[in-house]
Every structure is written in C-alpha cells, then in structure tokens.
Amino acid sequence: MRFSVAMPEDLLIEFDQLVARRGLAKNRSEVIRDLVRDALVESKASVPGTQVMGTLTIAYDHHASALTDKLHAIQHDYFDNIVSTMHVHVDQHLCLEVIVLRGDTDLVQTIAHLIMGTKGVSNGKLVLTTTSITR
Numbered sequence: 249m250r251f252s253v254a255m256p257e258d259l260l261i262e263f264d265q266l267v268a269r270r271g272l273a274k275n276r277s278e279v280i281r282d283l284v285r286d287a288l289v290e291s292k293a294s295v296p297g298t299q300v301m302g303t304l305t306i307a308y309d310h311h312a313s314a315l316t317d318k319l320h321a322i323q324h325d326y327f328d329n330i331v332s333t334m335h336v337h338v339d340q341h342l343c344l345e346v347i348v349l350r351g352d353t354d355l356v357q358t359i360a361h362l363i364m365g366t367k368g369v370s371n372g373k374l375v376l377t378t379t380s381i382t383r
C-alpha cells in the first residue's frame with residue numbers, strides 16, 4: 249500500500265540523514281517500515297502475558313564482592329528462562345555478559361531487573377523482541 253506522509257521540513261531533513269546512514273540498500277520507505285516494526289515489537293512486548301525473547305547486556309567488575317557467585321545463582325534460579333550466556337573478559341577487571349532470555353514479558357523483565365540491580369553491576373540494558381513480528 250502507498251500513502252503520503254506530511255512532516256515538518258527540519259524533521260524530513262534529519263530523517264533523510266538517518267536514511268543515508270543506514271546504507272545504500274535503504275530508502276525512505278524501507279526505513280519507515282523498519283521504524284514501524286520496531287515500534288510494534290516494543291508495543292507488543294510490553295503487553296502482559298506476551299511471550300518474548302530478550303537479550304540483556306551487562307558489564308561488571310568481577311572483583312566486586314561475591315558478584316560472580318550472585319549472578320551465577322540468579323541465572324540458575326531462572327534456568328527455564330535463561331537460554332544462554334556469553335561471557336567476555338574485557339580486561340583485567342571488567343567482564344561483559346550477554347544473557348539471552350525467553351518467556352513471559354513480565355518474568356523476563358523481572359529477571360533482567362534482578363540482574364541489573366545486583367550490587368556491582370555497573371550498567372545494563374534489556375532489548376526485547378516478540379516471536380510474532382510482521383514481515
């Protein structure tokens with residue numbers, strides 16, 4: 249389907265810069281479709297009861313008191329919802345973990361906040377996706 253979109257000139261200029269940054273394979277229509285899909289996924293993933301996949305990225309200093317054990321214990325407590333964990337030793341002190349989760353959106357978010365809220369985890373971000381994405 250085709251439709252027209254009206255927007256302020258300043259916004260359109262910035263949008264075209266975004267389109268350019270996304271590479272030669274992308275045009276305005278492609279980027280608008282991508283943005284709409286992102287918004288739909290985010291909206292669907294926030295509806296209670298929705299099944300989601302999530303990736304949680306965290307960074308922490310493994311010297312912090314018993315932190316590695318605490319993070320390990322949480323992941324064992326929720327083994328049904330934690331699909332996989334990738335651990336990267338960034339340098340002498342810093343660790344990076346990417347944790348893949350699945351399940352009900354509320355539980356996935358609860359587990360992510362439990363992990364991010366553990367003392368010593370310096371930063372973290374959860375990205376959710378639904379298993380029912382319109383292509």
Ligand code: NI
Nearest residue numbers: 310336337343
């Ligand atoms: Ni490490």
